[in-house]
Structures are given as C-alpha cells and as structure tokens.
Amino acid sequence: EYYHPQRHMGTVMCHQGHLADGDPLVAVGLKDITAHVNFTAMALAAQEAGLNVLGYTTQAHFLINCGLLPKMEQLPQAQRATAAKLIMEHEMGELFKVLAVGAGEPWEPVGFSHGDRSHRL
Structure with a gap:
C-alpha cells in the first residue's frame, strides 16, 4: 500500500x-x-549498486539469533517484559524487519542464521 x-x-x-x-x-x-519500507526495492537497488544481500528476516529472528534470550534471562522481570515486546509475534517481533547488505566478499551475519527470508525479496 x-x-x-x-x-x-x-x-x-x-x-x-x-x-x-x-x-x-x-x-x-x-x-x-x-x-x-519496500525491502524488495531496497535489495534490488543494493544489488544494482554492486552490493550483496546478506540477509532479510523479522526483528524477532534477528534479535534471537544475536543472543537476546540469554541476555533477557539476566534482567529483572519488568525489564524482561519490556524486552519481550521486541520479539513477540503480535508486537514488534514480526512487524519490523531487518535487511543487511554489504560490499566485498559475501559473509553470513549471525543475525540471519535462522529464519532468513532473503528468498522472499
């Protein structure tokens, strides 16, 4: 839209x-x-500029892949509940997306190790 x-x-x-x-x-x-954001258009523009698409996923997958869950366990309950909103499906976890592009030799950022949706772009 x-x-x-x-x-x-x-x-x-x-x-x-x-x-x-x-x-x-x-x-x-x-x-x-x-x-x-039209992530497909961004990925295509990046590729046309000679960049590599390194990954595309939800905010939830990205943060969990980067180690958010063990860090949340160390937080007081109130802060843990606030952090959980970042990864909840009905909150920000699925609504927000992450796209990474890079120059040079392609590499696999940890944030896209599970749940990469680059094939959907």
Whole structure:
C-alpha cells in the first residue's frame, strides 16, 4: 500500500508515549521514528549498486539469533517484559524487519542464521 492516496506524504510515523504522529521534527530525540519500507526495492537497488544481500528476516529472528534470550534471562522481570515486546509475534517481533547488505566478499551475519527470508525479496 505504498502508493495509496492516504500516503501522499510518505510513510514516516512517529511514536511517543503510546501516541502516533507524522512529524519527526517535533520533540526531536524523544520519539521513535519508523517508516514502511519496500525491502524488495531496497535489495534490488543494493544489488544494482554492486552490493550483496546478506540477509532479510523479522526483528524477532534477528534479535534471537544475536543472543537476546540469554541476555533477557539476566534482567529483572519488568525489564524482561519490556524486552519481550521486541520479539513477540503480535508486537514488534514480526512487524519490523531487518535487511543487511554489504560490499566485498559475501559473509553470513549471525543475525540471519535462522529464519532468513532473503528468498522472499
């Protein structure tokens, strides 16, 4: 839905205190800023520029592959619950994606060791 008429100003969204708005220049540094991204177009542009697609996956797979779970076990319960939102399927875990590209000899980043979805791009 990148080209939907409602998105004539783009897809940038800001979040602060459970409220959303579209102005990243208000309360700079106090908001989370996100945007809808066409990862297929990004991967193709990277390849056309001579870069390698190293991986594409969900935020949950990426963080778990990078060792988040053992680190969460060391946190107090309140912080553990907050960190869990990063990997929960119905929260940020599946909604957000990670794409890595690189130059030179291709290598396999640990964040994509399980759940790589590069074949879907």
